[in-house]
Amino acid sequence: MIETLPGFRQFYPEDCAARNYLFSIWRRVAVSFGFQEIDGPQLEPLELFTEKSGEEIVGQLFNFTDKGERNVSLRPELTPRVAVMAGSKANALRKPVKWFSLGEMFRYEKPQKGRLRSFYQLNVDLFGEENCSADAEVMGLCISILKSFGLTDKDVVLRLSDRTLWLHCLNGWGLDEASALRCLTVIDKVERVERSELVKQLDGIMTGKGDWLLESAEGLLKIKSLSELDGFVAKHFSGTEHAAVLAARIEEWRYLLKSFEDMGLSDFVQVDFSIVRGLAYYTGFVFEVFDRAGESRALAGGGRYNHLVRKMGGPDLPAVGFGMGDVTLRNLLEEKGLMATFADTLDCYVIYNGEESRTEALCDIMRLRELGFSVDYPLKGGNFGKLFKTANQRGARFVLIYGPDELEKNVVKVKEMLAGREQELHREHFIEMMAQLIRG
């Protein structure tokens, strides 16, 4: 037997049903928020990704040279393509542009739990609105989706941070923009790297002041609420030239958090400045959603990326978005017992006895199928006891019996499996009556 490539999955019916369940909720809730579905190619020119993320990214890509000597890569994410799509029609698109996409992504990584080489991702993007009402809408959708799966604020938390505020503070502490960005990549590691190592790295950015810088940063990292943030900014920056921009930014925070309150989603949101996200293209509010209990990987993550569209060759177009993968989500839902088991179900299972009965049965089966009902029947007959057992296993609501007795009386015997009730329906109006029974 030939195995799948590492990190790729086969989907048996139960797996497909589970996947479709995730897709259906993703799609339904995104549409309910007024987002429209889009998609892009699965195979892309390599430059699309190196343009956005630099040459280092190639190590993580599923890339190769095609028969036309083109450097290509399976898509590891959708965002650059969406940025191109939005950018190239930017002037023609009604703002705000609210798009989402469900698709398979590929990354050449070492497979482990919650991380495969092929996975499905929901991608949500909102273009053309600078106000943080757009951030609220996008994050609100992210939380609402998780709620729709049955997850509560006891299960998951959206950790909300802000790269703009970080940069203002670092700027206020004397770092230029390039140093500040380097500093953020160090801060991103604060949960998993030892303190002395962090100080060393920060020393490399601000000579002799690494320790002080880390302490200042830790002040920000400790903050858990807006009032604490107010206090922090007052303590560090009141009376300085940075006070005004910081005050303005805090007003945006106030507006964003108020939006979550108005949406009834506040309990899902936690101020947490340790989230800065690895990639440098994020420009404002950033967030990640985690399982509150476990140490599993992030369920979703995203933020503001106001410069990407221009970087991809389009006009200035502010943007905010997030991605959510199927693997971690499904793991969590299974852990929490929120993943339904997807049993085989049928509206009708038809059993017959003899060739003449089969002729009549097939005729009715096709008519019921045309009405959209799921109807199945044994391909090779069998005794009635066995066939009832099969009907039961198949999850059939009704069993329709076509036999010599019924044929003679010109009826179909209909058994409702759950109730065990039986009745005979005259064949003259059988399809109509059967349709009524199934519907209701």
Next chain:
RNA sequence: GUGGUAGUAGCUCAGUUGGUUAGAGCAUCGGAUUGUGGUUCCGAGGGUCGAGGGUUCAAGUCCCUUUUACCACCCCA
């Protein structure tokens, strides 16, 4: 890319210091049961013991290599 652990039927797993023809439960198929389901009983099929090499009279078991999965790193759009 670096370490650790593991791999026996479709699934979950037994398999003694190396010793007849590798087992069980579940699932599948058939029968008891050719006009009535969830229970029960009987039976069958299904294994190159992940792959390759070595040690041995003899390897699922010991050794080496390799591969895959899981876990921890690196990374994480």
